[in-house]
Amino acid sequence: MTRVLRVxxxxxxxxRWNVAMTAALAxxxxxxRIANALRFHRYPESVLVGRHQALADAVEVGACRAxxxxxxxxxxxxxxVYMAPGALAWDxxxxxxxxxxxxxxxxxxxxxxIAAGLARLGLPARYRPPGEIEVEGRKIYGSSGYFEGRTLxxxxxxxxxxxxxxxxxxxxxxxxxxxxxxxxxxxxxVGISELLGRVPDPGAxxxxxxxxxxGAFGFILQTDAPQAQEVLLADVLFAREMSQDSFVFDATxxxxxxxxxxxxxxxxxxxRLHPGDECLIEQIWLTGQFEASPARxxxxxxxxxxxLPVRQAAQRAFAALSDxxxxxxxxxxxxxxAAIVNAAEKQQQAGLS
Amino acid sequence: xxxxxxxxxxxDLLYDVPHHAWYKxxxxxxxxxxxxxxxxxxxxxxxxxxxxxxxTDFEKNRSFATVESAKWVGAVRAGFDGVIVALNERLIxxxxxxxxxxxxxxxxxxxxxxxxxxxxxxxxxxxxxxxxEAWMDSEGFAGCAx
Numbered sequence: 001m002t003r004v005l006r007v008x009x010x011x012x013x014x015x016r017w018n019v020a021m022t023a024a025l026a027x028x029x030x031x032x033r034i035a036n037a038l039r040f041h042r043y044p045e046s047v048l049v050g051r052h053q054a055l056a057d058a059v060e061v062g063a064c065r066a067x068x069x070x071x072x073x074x075x076x077x078x079x080x081v082y083m084a085p086g087a088l089a090w091d092x093x094x095x096x097x098x099x100x101x102x103x104x105x106x107x108x109x110x111x112x113x114i115a116a117g118l119a120r121l122g123l124p125a126r127y128r129p130p131g132e133i134e135v136e137g138r139k140i141y142g143s144s145g146y147f148e149g150r151t152l153x154x155x156x157x158x159x160x161x162x163x164x165x166x167x168x169x170x171x172x173x174x175x176x177x178x179x180x181x182x183x184x185x186x187x188x189x190v191g192i193s194e195l196l197g198r199v200p201d202p203g204a205x206x207x208x209x210x211x212x213x214x215g216a217f218g219f220i221l222q223t224d225a226p227q228a229q230e231v232l233l234a235d236v237l238f239a240r241e242m243s244q245d246s247f248v249f250d251a252t253x254x255x256x257x258x259x260x261x262x263x264x265x266x267x268x269x270x271x272r273l274h275p276g277d278e279c280l281i282e283q284i285w286l287t288g289q290f291e292a293s294p295a296r297x298x299x300x301x302x303x304x305x306x307x308l309p310v311r312q313a314a315q316r317a318f319a320a321l322s323d324x325x326x327x328x329x330x331x332x333x334x335x336x337x338a339a340i341v342n343a344a345e346k347q348q349q350a351g352l353s
Numbered sequence: 354x355x356x357x358x359x360x361x362x363x364x365d366l367l368y369d370v371p372h373h374a375w376y377k378x379x380x381x382x383x384x385x386x387x388x389x390x391x392x393x394x395x396x397x398x399x400x401x402x403x404x405x406x407x408x409t410d411f412e413k414n415r416s417f418a419t420v421e422s423a424k425w426v427g428a429v430r431a432g433f434d435g436v437i438v439a440l441n442e443r444l445i446x447x448x449x450x451x452x453x454x455x456x457x458x459x460x461x462x463x464x465x466x467x468x469x470x471x472x473x474x475x476x477x478x479x480x481x482x483x484x485x486e487a488w489m490d491s492e493g494f495a496g497c498a499x
Binding site for chain 1: 371397422423449492
């Protein structure tokens with residue numbers, strides 16, 4: 001059976017409407033009322049925070065207001081991003097059965113396909129797990145996701161032109177970069193225009209990405225316009241929810257997460273304790289506005305702490321992060337250890353209450 | 354209790370199959386709600402659980418909670434109209450308990466249905482197995498252990 005992938009382009013629209021359109025596509029697809037779709041879209045200058053992210057930790061709200069920059073809250077998770085017409089964004093909404101069954105495998109396959117598409121434009125683009133694409137160590141693409149029932153929605157953004165200066169003004173970044181915020185961002189991010197030496201044609205990128213995704217998953221592309229039901233539902237969701245400041249500013253925050261913010265940057269630790277023995281760590285995840293080198297250092301650390309008592313895990317983490325072969329940018333080993341211990345203590349307190 | 358592709362479904366509960374939620378009448382007009390093992394398998398490790406606030410009205414097929422797992426967010430949709438009466442504060446504080454015990458400690462919230470026919474469209478008892486088999490077949494769902 002031929003499988004169709006609708007390709008639509010809703011152009012440049014306000015950030016909160018774009019979020020509503022993403023939600024509408026996910027909802028309609030989840031109900032089986034629309035086919036798989038790839039929606040390209042663009043944003044005016046705006047900041048998008050993750051669905052459950054603490055806005056005050058991530059956004060310079062005063063700067064956004066001063067510049068007249070809209071703040072919106074995404075449907076998907078992850079951290080805050082600065083958007084502008086120099087970024088091309090897309091929603092890939094797809095049935096789980098049409099991509100690898102395991103969600104992480106599906107996401108990897110999607111990112112690999114997009115990287116292959118960008119490589120055809122002359123960029124040595126490579127997928128970097130879990131959801132980024134980089135060129136020579138600098139990020140050009142980031143992604144996050146939304147799911148419900150049969151539907152996966154991969155949401156990605158590629159930088160055509162990176163306005164690092166404005167980005168540095170509106171996003172909160174690791175404090176050790178505050179003095180050289182712009183330089184720190186420039187080390188990590190790059191726009192395609194800088195790599196190619198010319199401003200890329202967004203249409204060529206759309207074609208490359210759509211073709212690569214279609215090839216990877218066996219779709220026939222079908223250029224289409226947004227359907228009336230999609231626009232109608234987006235307008236309803238926009239009016240009811242996504243346009244509301246209460247939706248953007250008042251997200252309920254995960255209380256079990258320890259966030260260390262201050263001199264050493266922002267680190268979040270998620271700790272799951274062993275169900276039978278709350279002194280033992282069963283699983284741990286570490287995220288935040290920091291980078292580690294080698295890139296595997298944090299993932300390896302997370303694995304090495306499984307099954308350890310909290311105190312011993314803290315000692316092992318500190319030793320591992322103090323190793324001369326590990327370099328941290330944006331935080332310190334002490335902050336990561338503090339986040340781990342605090343998250344574990346909160347979990348233990350919640351378990352006893 | 355039906356066990357289908359590694360997912361267990363206690364047969365005294367009512368299930369909203371498309372939205373992977375279960376409901377249990379509490380005898381005082383309220384209903385306890387939670388996520389099924391299928392929901393957990395689709396979400397994977399639940400790191401954040403964010404319900405709507407107590408006192409919030411919700412509508413059938415609309416989201417009344419969200420979960421997040423490593424940059425992926427999912428909605429939990431309601432099977433009928435109602436109002437949220439109470440939340441499982443332990444689940445908010447420790448979302449990962451739902452991965453270990455979605456029918457017990459990992460329940461989500463207590464709600465009060467808006468109408469007496471709230472059970473219409475939900476499945477229970479002997480109907481659970483065929484309903485989930487059909488859903489799993491249609492969606493290519495490999496199972497809860499996959």
